[in-house]
Amino acid sequence: MAEHVLDLSTRFIDSGQVDGPPNRVTHELSELADDIALVEAFSHVVVVRTEDGLVAFDSSGPASGTRVLESLRTWSNDRIHSLVYTHGHIDHVGGSSAIAAEAEQLGNEPPEVLGHENLPLRLRRYRATNGYNKVINARQFGGLPVSALEGSAGKQPFVPDGTLDLTIEYSQMLTASVGGVELELHHAMGETDDHTWTWLPQHKMISAGDQFIWNFPNCGNPQKVQRYPLEWAQSLREMMATDVELFVPAHGLPISGHERILSCLEIVASTLEQLVEDVVAAMNSGATLNDVVASVEVNPELLELPYLRPLYDEPEFVIRNIWRLYGG
Numbered sequence: 001m002a003e004h005v006l007d008l009s010t011r012f013i014d015s016g017q018v019d020g021p022p023n024r025v026t027h028e029l030s031e032l033a034d035d036i037a038l039v040e041a042f043s044h045v046v047v048v049r050t051e052d053g054l055v056a057f058d059s060s061g062p063a064s065g066t067r068v069l070e071s072l073r074t075w076s077n078d079r080i081h082s083l084v085y086t087h088g089h090i091d092h093v094g095g096s097s098a099i100a101a102e103a104e105q106l107g108n109e110p111p112e113v114l115g116h117e118n119l120p121l122r123l124r125r126y127r128a129t130n131g132y133n134k135v136i137n138a139r140q141f142g143g144l145p146v147s148a149l150e151g152s153a154g155k156q157p158f159v160p161d162g163t164l165d166l167t168i169e170y171s172q173m174l175t176a177s178v179g180g181v182e183l184e185l186h187h188a189m190g191e192t193d194d195h196t197w198t199w200l201p202q203h204k205m206i207s208a209g210d211q212f213i214w215n216f217p218n219c220g221n222p223q224k225v226q227r228y229p230l231e232w233a234q235s236l237r238e239m240m241a242t243d244v245e246l247f248v249p250a251h252g253l254p255i256s257g258h259e260r261i262l263s264c265l266e267i268v269a270s271t272l273e274q275l276v277e278d279v280v281a282a283m284n285s286g287a288t289l290n291d292v293v294a295s296v297e298v299n300p301e302l303l304e305l306p307y308l309r310p311l312y313d314e315p316e317f318v319i320r321n322i323w324r325l326y327g328g
Contacts, residue, residue: 005030005038009253012306013260022214022252022306027067029075032254033246036203037075039068043091046207046248047072048200050179053081056099056111057198057207058092058250062160065095069102079108082178083164084185085115086209086250087192088122090158097162110164114176116187117169118194126159133158136223190232191218197235204245211235212265214252216303216310217272220317227321229276233269240265252307264307271302275315279322289323 003011012018029039035049041064048055054076060068080103085093096113103110126133137158168174174185181202188195191210198207210218211232219227239247240262247255247264255261275298282292298315302308 005040005253006032006256009255010257010260012253013255013264016304016306018306018309024253025064027064027071029071031075032248032256033203033205036205036246037072038248038254039071041068042251043089044248044250045072045095046250046254047076047080048181048203048205049076049078050081050181052179053079055082055084055178055181055183056080057084057248058086058209059083059095059099059164061091062094062097062156065098068095069098079103079106080111082176083111083113084183084196084198084207085113085119085166086197086207087195088115088119088126089192089210090126090160092209092250093119093123093163094160096164097160100162100164112168113164113166114168114170114174114185114196115166116185116194116196117171118192120166120169122192122194123159123163123165127157130158139223186235186238188231188235188238189228190235191221191227193228195235197239199239199242199244201242204243206239206242206244206247208239208247208249210250211239212247212249212252212268212307213312214249214307215312216298216308216314217268217318218313219272220313220315220319220321222317222320226325227318228325229272229318229322233272236265236269240269267302267305268308271298271308272318274298275318276322279319280326283323283327289320289327292323293319 024040025042026040031037037047039045041060043060045060045068046057059065100110172187176183184199185196219229244261245258247261278296
């Protein structure tokens with residue numbers, strides 16, 4: 001029998017040893033707790049069952065939305081009542097057309113779609129820079145004609161046709177109730193300026209989106225817009241103030257256990273905070289960008305942690321992003 005996803009993450013974290021990929025693209029469903037399930041894809045979908053239907057966090061990307069939905073239907077045939085976007089990246093919102101198509105086919109109402117008020121502005125910018133985004137994503141993901149996240153052969157626009165728009169927007173915090181389950185949506189900045197993490201007090205669960213990705217924080221991606229390391233760390237500290245027992249990021253493995261979750265969040269937050277402090281101190285001393293890149297470093301032992309490995313982003317890129325944020 002395959003190792004359960006929560007047992008796998010516990011083993012990776014507690015041992016510090018990784019013998020398989022934490023970021024798995026299996027399109028397989030795992031039940032994390034009563035009424036909570038996760039489908040692992042390039043970008044995961046986590047679903048909570050309520051008396052009024054399902055609440056889904058993200059829809060995955062256009063190339064995987066249908067497969068994620070098929071896996072979900074092996075667990076529940078309840079209609080998707082609400083869809084919460086953690087942020088507006090296409091691998092999180094681009095699969096929503098599959099949810100809309102299923103609802104129409106079954107004669108159901110489309111879901112309410114919740115997200116931060118900056119998210120529609122992001123999608124508007126993506127539409128205005130459609131060709132540019134395809135070029136930089138192809139470069140980022142190995143020079144393919146089009147990223148696997150975008151659909152087939154580049155025929156789809158970067159924001160896929162049929163992507164569901166928000167029906168409920170919020171600014172700083174939103175409390176909602178769906179079928180007896182309370183949701184607390186919190187705005188965060190980090191990889192994006194439109195991020196939402198959600199606290200579900202009845203389940204003691206956090207849907208974290210990309211604020212935790214089982215790699216070094218993606219806070220310096222070259223050729224992408226500004227990222228916000230201190231605000232990213234602050235959002236992790238806000239999550240630590242809850243009595244969370246189940247932590248579900250949109251990439252990588254879910255984590256169980258309050259103390260284990262807090263330890264992971266503390267290490268990631270303090271790593272980002274220290275990096276900002278060191279870069280700004282070097283800038284204030286008159287160091288050039290090249291000097292800063294050469295002299296500021298993250299403790300190599302931290303980069304060996306299963307959830308901080310520099311495999312998607314790396315400290316040098318984050319250092320350059322911090323310079324851009326504070327120095328232009």
